[in-house]
């Protein structure tokens with residue numbers, strides 16, 4: 001379809017755009033890319049709390065009550081500007097385009113394939129003045145779209161992989177994001193070099209299933225995550241690279257070895273466990289057993305004793321008896337790690353787990369969540385205490401209004417300290433001090 005509008009005439013009508021993200025860091029990096037696209041076209045991007053002509057909501061399928069959240073945000077922005085246009089995109093838009101289109105005042109719904117053609121669809125909306133849904137079949141999506149966050153000038157989240165070919169029985173992400181696909185090594189290197197020139201000190205490599213990174217090189221060979229990491233190690237000057245979450249079965253020894261030997265790759269991993277009971281792991285269709293997981297953690301710590309380690313765990317999965325939950329608790333209790341991300345299982349349509357029997361009552365799910373959060377606080381505190389009195393290289397971000405500044409050590413301990421000259425966007429050796437409570441000082445990715 002050809003449009004008779006250019007960006008200039010579109011901008012004259014809708015000049016101010018506000019974006020909001022629900023969900024993960026990958027979604028944030030994509031929102032950031034959408035924001036850059038809009039700025040390149042001459043739009044003014046304003047805060048989501050401000051009055052705008054167009055509001056764009058990048059949704060998540062993992063968020064509980066995604067529909068209610070969307071409705072509440074739509075009502076909120078309509079109160080800010082009754083004549084605004086509202087665009088919904090992201091994972092939830094891909095999964096439930098028609099349901100979202102039914103929300104009063106939503107003007108445009110864009111699926112995963114259409115999201116980065118936002119400008120085109122805005123022009124179409126402006127041209128036709130008709131509410132629209134554009135959402136292709138996710139199976140047809142095999143194009144990789146690059147994205148990176150640009151919120152502050154210190155740390156950037158760079159998407160290098162998208163989609164997932166696994167079929168964990170609780171997860172809707174493959175339905176919302178499609179097949180696994182990756183960026184090229186050359187493009188990742190070029191993007192890191194640009195971020196480096198823009199003054200970023202740290203790049204966090206992200207993906208839906210990062211460990212599944214796979215691409216074809218110029219000489220027609222298949223390159224995997226470890227190959228990408230080696231090229232980053234050799235070809236870039238950025239001070240810090242960090243890996244985001246990686247499936248335990250895909251964290252191969254050469255990757256751990258590279259992180260150990262490198263000055264650039266930070267000693268920090270995030271490994272989803274999901275359950276410490278092999279019976280539940282099987283029902284979840286995860287691709288490892290707890291023995292394998294425990295060996296992987298012990299391999300990490302034998303090579304990198306100071307490593308920061310985050311673990312995802314889901315409580316209340318169907319069939320999780322008191323005994324199975326206790327297995328998870330005991331398993332985690334016996335592991336070294338620095339923090340947990342605890343998720344309460346909630347039913348998702350179109351997943352295998354949705355139809356499983358022996359559902360756990362919500363009150364029990366919640367109390368199990370609290371038990372593991374308490375364990376996480378204790379473990380975080382223990383991890384932190386190991387480093388009290390030692391110096392760790394810390395990347396400080398922007399000064400806060402209260403006169404303090406915060407940043408992360410190499411092994412992902414969050415530091416808060418009074419701000420002084422030379423700390424902003426700098427990596428400095430910082431002496432870890434005792435703290436009052438672990439929650440004040442240790443946060444997770």
Ligand code: SF4
Nearest residue numbers: 164166167168171173
């Ligand atoms: S690995 Fe499993 S949990 Fe992670 S995105 Fe793929 S299907 Fe979902």
